[in-house]
Amino acid sequence: xxxxxxxxxxxxxxxxxxxxxxxxxxxxxxxxxxxxxxxxxxxxxxxxxxxxxxxxxxxxxxxxxxxxxxxxxxxxxxxxxxxxxxxxxxxxxxxxxxxxxxxxxxxxxxxxxxxxxxxxxxxxxxxxxxxxxxxxxxxxxxxxxxxxxxxxxxxxxx
Numbered sequence: 171x172x173x174x175x176x177x178x179x180x181x182x183x184x185x186x187x188x189x190x191x192x193x194x195x196x197x198x199x200x201x202x203x204x205x206x207x208x209x210x211x212x213x214x215x216x217x218x219x220x221x222x223x224x225x226x227x228x229x230x231x232x233x234x235x236x237x238x239x240x241x242x243x244x245x246x247x248x249x250x251x252x253x254x255x256x257x258x259x260x261x262x263x264x265x266x267x268x269x270x271x272x273x274x275x276x277x278x279x280x281x282x283x284x285x286x287x288x289x290x291x292x293x294x295x296x297x298x299x300x301x302x303x304x305x306x307x308x309x310x311x312x313x314x315x316x317x318x319x320x321x322x323x324x325x326x327x328x
Contacts, residue, residue, distance in 0.1 A: 175250040177269050179223055180277070181205040183243045189236045199232035200268075201225050203245065225249060227271040235274070244277040 181203040188200045203223045211217050225247055227235055239245070249269040258264050 177223075177247070177249050177251060179203055179205055179225075179245075179247045179249075179269070181223065181245065181247075183239055183241055183245070184222065186240050187236050189232065197229055197232040197236070199227045199235045201227070201235065201239070201245075203247065224266070224268040225271045226268055227274070231271060231274060238276060246275040246277055247271055248273040 184202040184204050190198045190200075192198060201224075203225055204220050205223065206218055206220045208216065208218050235245075247269070249271040251267055252270045253265055253267045255263060255265050
């Protein structure tokens, strides 16, 4: 059996997307996506646990997210885990693991009608809205994203 590195998430943006442009002119957007699990603990009390996921999108998908998303927007994301390394200002080696976004779909109904790839309305939809499905990221699923060493985050906000 082969290997698999795939992440599927549905969550809400915890802040507005952060857009950067690399020295080579590629667009990069970083989002912090919150997923919340609700459960009942052993004592019967209702609990919530929120996980934060750092997701990076490149090129066309980055442009779409930056244009149409803001804090609170709901997204479906497909991607893979990647770890990158850099040296901070004090000369210390640092690492972060993040999700390289491959595909995404906007789930907010207010974004309906705008689509990179038009899709048929979902059955039962009263508004007949279309979802976004960004697939024009500039790289294929079997290739890693371009290196993102053109910018450095000194402190990752997790």
